[in-house]
Amino acid sequence: xxxxxxxxxxxxxxxxxxxxxxxxxxxxxxxxxxxxxxxxxxxxxxxxxxxxxxxxxxxxxxxxxxxxxxxxxxxxxxxxxxxxxxxxxxxxxxxxxxxxxxxxxxxxxxxxxxxxxxxxxxxxxxxxxxxxxxxxxxxxxxxxxxxxxxxxxxxxxxxxxxxxxxxxxxxxxxxxxxxxxxxxxxxxxxxxxxxxxxxxxxxxxxxxxxxxxxxxxxxxxxxxxxxxxxxxxxxxxxxxxxxxxxxxxxxxxxxxxxxxxxxxxxxxxxxxxxxxxxxxxxxxxxxxxxxxxxxxxxxxxxxxxxxxxxxxxxxxxxxxxxxxxxxxxxxxxxxxxxxxxxxxxxxxxxxxxxxxxxxxxxxxxxxx
Amino acid sequence: xxxxxxxxxxxxxxxxxxxxxxxxxxxxxxxxxxxxxxxxxxxxxxxxxxxxxxxxxxxxxxxxxxxxxxxxxxxxxxxxxxxxxxxxxxxxxxxxxxxxxxxxxxxxxxxxxxxxxxxxxxxxxxxxxxxxxxxxxxxxxxxxxxxxxxxxxxxxxxxxxxxxxxxxxxxxxxxxxxxxxxxxxxxxxxxxxxxxxxxxxxxxxxxxxxxxxxxxxxxxxxxxxxxxxxxxxxxxxxxxxxxxxxxxxxxxxxxxxxxxxxxxxxxxxxxxxxxxxxxxxxxxxxxxxxxxxxxxxxxxxxxxxxxxxxxxxxxxxxxxxxxxxxxxxxxxxx
Amino acid sequence: xxxxxxxxxxxxxxxxxxxxxxxxxxxxxxxxxxxxxxxxxxxxxxxxxxxxxxxxxxxxxxxxxxxxxxxxxxxxxxxxxxxxxxxxxxxxxxxxxxxxxxxxxxxxxxxxxxxxxxxxxxxxxxxxxxxxxxxxxxxxxxxxxxxxxxxxxxxxxxxxxxxxxxx
Numbered sequence: 112x113x114x115x116x117x118x119x120x121x122x123x124x125x126x127x128x129x130x131x132x133x134x135x136x137x138x139x140x141x142x143x144x145x146x147x148x149x150x151x152x153x154x155x156x157x158x159x160x161x162x163x164x165x166x167x168x169x170x171x172x173x174x175x176x177x178x179x180x181x182x183x184x185x186x187x188x189x190x191x192x193x194x195x196x197x198x199x200x201x202x203x204x205x206x207x208x209x210x211x212x213x214x215x216x217x218x219x220x221x222x223x224x225x226x227x228x229x230x231x232x233x234x235x236x237x238x239x240x241x242x243x244x245x246x247x248x249x250x251x252x253x254x255x256x257x258x259x260x261x262x263x264x265x266x267x268x269x270x271x272x273x274x275x276x277x278x279x280x281x282x283x284x285x286x287x288x289x290x291x292x293x294x295x296x297x298x299x300x301x302x303x304x305x306x307x308x309x310x311x312x313x314x315x316x317x318x319x320x321x322x323x324x325x326x327x328x329x330x331x332x333x334x335x336x337x338x339x340x341x342x343x344x345x346x347x348x349x350x351x352x353x354x355x356x357x358x359x360x361x362x363x364x365x366x367x368x369x370x371x372x373x374x375x376x377x378x379x380x381x382x383x384x385x386x387x388x389x390x391x392x393x394x395x396x397x398x399x400x401x402x403x404x405x406x407x408x409x410x411x412x413x414x415x416x417x418x419x420x421x422x423x424x425x426x427x428x429x430x431x432x433x434x435x436x437x438x439x440x441x442x443x444x445x446x447x448x449x450x451x452x453x454x455x456x457x458x459x460x461x462x463x464x465x466x467x468x469x470x471x472x473x474x475x476x477x478x479x
Numbered sequence: 480x481x482x483x484x485x486x487x488x489x490x491x492x493x494x495x496x497x498x499x500x501x502x503x504x505x506x507x508x509x510x511x512x513x514x515x516x517x518x519x520x521x522x523x524x525x526x527x528x529x530x531x532x533x534x535x536x537x538x539x540x541x542x543x544x545x546x547x548x549x550x551x552x553x554x555x556x557x558x559x560x561x562x563x564x565x566x567x568x569x570x571x572x573x574x575x576x577x578x579x580x581x582x583x584x585x586x587x588x589x590x591x592x593x594x595x596x597x598x599x600x601x602x603x604x605x606x607x608x609x610x611x612x613x614x615x616x617x618x619x620x621x622x623x624x625x626x627x628x629x630x631x632x633x634x635x636x637x638x639x640x641x642x643x644x645x646x647x648x649x650x651x652x653x654x655x656x657x658x659x660x661x662x663x664x665x666x667x668x669x670x671x672x673x674x675x676x677x678x679x680x681x682x683x684x685x686x687x688x689x690x691x692x693x694x695x696x697x698x699x700x701x702x703x704x705x706x707x708x709x710x711x712x713x714x715x716x717x718x719x720x721x722x723x724x725x726x727x728x729x730x731x732x733x734x735x736x737x738x739x740x741x742x743x744x745x746x747x748x749x750x751x752x753x754x755x756x757x758x759x760x761x762x763x764x765x766x767x768x769x770x771x772x773x774x775x776x777x778x779x780x781x782x783x784x785x786x787x788x789x790x791x792x793x794x795x796x797x798x799x800x801x802x803x804x805x806x807x808x809x810x811x812x813x
Numbered sequence: 814x815x816x817x818x819x820x821x822x823x824x825x826x827x828x829x830x831x832x833x834x835x836x837x838x839x840x841x842x843x844x845x846x847x848x849x850x851x852x853x854x855x856x857x858x859x860x861x862x863x864x865x866x867x868x869x870x871x872x873x874x875x876x877x878x879x880x881x882x883x884x885x886x887x888x889x890x891x892x893x894x895x896x897x898x899x900x901x902x903x904x905x906x907x908x909x910x911x912x913x914x915x916x917x918x919x920x921x922x923x924x925x926x927x928x929x930x931x932x933x934x935x936x937x938x939x940x941x942x943x944x945x946x947x948x949x950x951x952x953x954x955x956x957x958x959x960x961x962x963x964x965x966x967x968x969x970x971x972x973x974x975x976x977x978x979x980x
Contacts, residue, residue, distance in 0.1 A: 122622050144626070144783060235694060235780020241526040301777070307695055308779045460626070461698075461782045492816070564846065596865045596939055603872035609880045610849055617842050617887055629887065632880045639877065656939060 119147065122460075126155050130233050130464045133474030137451075137467070141460055149455035149463075151448060156478035164438040169195050169269055169405045172438070177263035179442060180476040182225050185211075185218035186418040188267040190440070193348060194414045194425040195269045198407040206395035207271035208350045213284060213387050214257065214266060216380045220291065221250040222419040223373045223380075226471050230370070231302060233468040234311050239302055246294050249287055256280055269405055271398035285388045288381050295377060303374070312366035316454045316466035319364060326450045329443055330421025331372045332470060337362040342417040353390070354383045366469035373471075376419075406433050420444050420471055444476040499591060503580060511726040512542045518772050525776040549722075552715040557620060560712065564618035569713065569720035572611025575604045576727040583734045584659050586744040586756040597658040598650065601735060602643055605690070608724060609635040612699065615721070616709035627708025630783060631692065631699030637790040638689040638696075644798030645682035648805040649739055652676070658735075662743035671742035678801045680740045682794050687732045689790070692725065693771060695778035696786060733767040734760075741767070821861055827854035841886035849879040866939040 125136040134155035140148040160179065164172045169191070176187035189211060196203065228243030251261040258266040258274050266273055302308055320336040333340055341358040343351045359375035361368035407429040415424040421443030428437040447470050454466050516531065516539065523530025531538035556565060582597040584590035594600050609632050616628015649672050650656060653664040665671050673680045689696040699708045710721045737743055741763045744756030781789070831851030838844045852875035859868035946954050 120622060231779060235697070236778060237522070237694075238526045238776050241528060245527050302779075305779060307781050310785055311779060311782055459782065459784060461784075561840075561842070564842065594865065596869050599866070599869040599873065603869045603876065606873060606876040606880075607849075607853070610846070610876060610883070613880055613883050614842065614846060617883070625887070629884060632884055636877050636880060643873075 124463065126152075130467070131474075132229060132468075132472065135472070135474050135477070137463070139455065139460070139463065144460045146455050146458050146460060146463060149452045151451055153445075153448070153474075153477050156474050158479070160479050161438050161440065164435055166434065168433045169407070169435070172435075173267065174263065174265045176440075177265055178475055179440065179479055180222075180418065180420065180423075180444065180473045181262055182473055183218045183222040183419045184262065184264045185214045185266060186416060186423060188264065189215055189349075190414065190416050190418070190423050190425045192267045192269045193416065194412055194427050195405065195407060197414050198410070198412050198427060198429060199269070199401075199405070201270055201399050201401065203349075203399055204271055204396040206275075206392050207397045207399070209387055209391050210257075210272045210276060210397065211267060212349055212351070212354075213281075213384060213391075214254070214264075214272075216384050216387070217250050217253060217284070219380045219419045220377050220384075221247045223377050224250075226373055226419075227298065227370075230468045230471075231308075233464045234308060236302070236305075236308070239298065242294070242298065242301075246291060249290070253280070253283060253287065256283075268398065270401035271396070275397045281388055281391055284384065288385050288388070291377070291381055295374065298374065303370075309367060312370060312465055312469070314363075315366045315462050316458075316469055317363065317365045318450065318454065322450070322453075323364070327446050328421065328450060329446065330417070330419070331369050331376070332421060332447045332450075334359070335361045335368040335372055336364040342415055342422060346415070348414070348416055351383075354386045356380075356382050366465050369469045369471075404433050406431060407435070415441070418443055420473065420476070421447060440479060442476045442479055444472040444474075445479070448472050448477055503591065504577065507577065507580060507727055507730060508723075510730050511723060512546070514726055514729060514768065515542045515545075517768070518775075521769065521772045522776045525773070546719065549719040550716050554715040554717060555712075557712050559620045561618040561620065564614050565712075566717075568611050568615030568618055569717045569724075570611070571614060572608045573720045573724040573727075575607040575611075576724040576731065579604045579731050580727070580734075582658060583731065584662065584738065584743065585734070585760055587659065587662070589757065590659065593659060594657065596656045598646060598656045598661070598739075601731070602639065605728065605731070606635065606639055608728070611724075612709050612721075615713070619709070619712035621712050623707070624709050624711045627699045627711070631709055634692070634696065634698060634786060634790075635690060637787055638686045638794075641682055641790060641794035641798045642686035642690060644795065644802065645679045645686060646739060647798075647802050648672075648676045648679040651802070651805050651809055658738050658743075662738055662745065665742045666745055671740060671745070673740040676740065676801070676805070678797060679805075682798050682801065683736065683740065686790075686794060687736065688771065688774065689786070691728050691732055691771070693729075694775040695781045697780060698783050698786060729768065729771060733764050733771070736767045737763045817861060820857070824854045824857040824861070827851070828858065842883055845879055845883045845886055848882075849875070852876075852879065864938065866942055 119140055119142050122139050122141055123136065124139060125131040126134040131137065136152040136155070138150045138152060139146050158178070160175050163175060167175070172191055173188055176191050177184040179187050224243040224247045228240035228247075231239035231243075254264060254266075255261050256277055257280060258264045260266075318336065320333075320338050323333050323336045323338065329340070337360060339358055339360045342348070343356075344358050356379045359372050359379065361372055407427065409429055409431040411426065411428040413424060413426045415422050417423075422441065423443055424441030426437075426439040426441070427435045430436045451467065451470060455463060458466065519541070520530040520538075531541035534540040534544045556562060579601045581592045582590075582594050582600050584593075612635075613628045613632045616624045616626075616631070619625070649661060652668070652672070652675065653661045655661065655664075661672075668675075692699050710718055713721060737760060742759075743763075744760045746752045746754060746756075746759050828851050831847045831849075831854060834847035835844050835851065838847060853872065856868040856871040856875075859865075859871060
């Protein structure tokens, strides 16, 4: 008997598509509604940050990093100043370290909130998006008071931070923590138990730990397969060794476990924030003594931190000038995205969105 | 209707036809205008927003402004589209949505066509819209539109069956397909059909949301997957036609739910019967409409294969069980 | 001139026009749409004959059928216009068959004696159809149901086997 074949169709998802979260293009070949081949096309947002950095001194590079992962600019700020400080062997004042950690953890919460909202929007639920943005608004207001910007903060400097916390700011952060916890409960009530949601994400886009490691995945995309790897714990930087927090791990490796992990990470970040706010030193400097012109000693260094999306690394090769000879960012979104074609083959087209959303990419970071 | 049709077509009968149709059209347009406003407001409040509040007092003229904008917009036709079908598809989708309203009784006095097969008429005519959606999706010559149209056709056909099956229980109890008889029967047995036909009501509700293409069954126009689905290439008043069809169906389906399961214009208790029937009808009808909006603000979207298995493997057998139980009970009581 | 007559005229025009266009169009979707016009107009004619139930059933069955046919038409045929010329012999055979059918139908219609009295079935004709089917014609009705069931099961088996083949 001759088999009935439906026509294969080439579908361009993006670059202008509501669910690619930016200018990401995916060329998928579909047979009916099943994907037979997927090819990501990136580079629409490429700005040559790394090349530009070779002509900029270290302080000037910081605003460029804001624009990489624009949902979590604080961690980006941190990775570049951290790299320079490591090279120069600078001692950072206590107060500055606390401000940095508070800023980074708040930013992690904000970033996961955006993920939560947009992911649910991709799945088709509209309300969680607005709830998540209501909470994120509070964090952005806090950042606004701290550094005058809501998205691209340009807050950290080599040797410390640019601005001290204004009067009463720490108390506002303290008040935010229980509020956020309460809202998190609300999210779980609204979304987590929802039958339709679970059916949409459970067992979707599954992969095992070995695949994840082979692809170099990091962050939640790695932890959802059972690998307990969080740089904040395994290789503590800044003052993370002073806080008591857990690294949530799941074993399923599907989109549902990623959802759980991100929600759980918000809770853990709140725990860190709570402790940081308690330990926050009232007095002290926010900048170390640094020379007027920052020169890194010749040599190279690689530092890495745990950004909301995974391992964010910064490699600097220096010839002893005030500018890097070569600068390279290891962007977690870019690395994590590579597993996408493998995950998509054989899936239904409706799962495409769930899987792509689960990986959690920011196009500013993918293209850099 | 028949006595008018067999009479010679005089100016008087023509005017009667025309005026009643125009009156209903205006009523429906008024409903659609404020249903959209109401939907945006309700969902806005549920989502910690304000909703439209700029155009006119309390934003009451927002939808009017939107419709005006749509009418003034250029009616773009893609170069590679199949022009004749592209042009008539929105009309094929809209006309049935308006035609189904003819049989819906608002009160025992206020109704248009008192058709013997009213219920079947509704279900039959509404299925024509599927063709409009499918043709629109195909004629746009756009892949997203085509997928949206095909999904829509598959979905509407799959859910029509449980929809029809779920009301058979009501028909069995009433012994008539006439919608007025159905309401009168609810008066006779002293309770609304939602109580003896609860299973049927649930199936009907789910299947009707699916027929309406609303969240959680809004796959044909799933924004995050298909951009806008079958009407992605439409603009201006042709797009407005699709939107209008969608909201007229919301009107019609809510009215039908009210009539079939919530007792139409009957008051909930006998001592409340001094309040006119139309008020009760509007109250129940608004409750159903509100429920649809509420669901939209709460639910994520179901996936297309899960949608099919829900329709065929869950709703259809349940509807059959419902018919069986109803028949057995009816046999024992009678 | 009654409204009925005008309605009959328009509906007949649609019925025949739809059928003619169905044959002359070259793209599957166009054909199916014109077929839909024919079916819906026939439903309109049933309404004029006061057979509401049959009319509504016609719509409910054929609207779905047309949509399904369109789906298959879209999925299983190439998206381009194509015209295949039939061979000469085929044309001749087709003409003879059509002519023969026309003659048979024509003479049968001519030879039938019609009952000129007018019946009104509007009152409860649905109930009457139901009663007739389930009393007088219950066996043929059941047989038709079984036939449809067999077709349904057959289709499922064919589809299943195909699925296994492709694995």
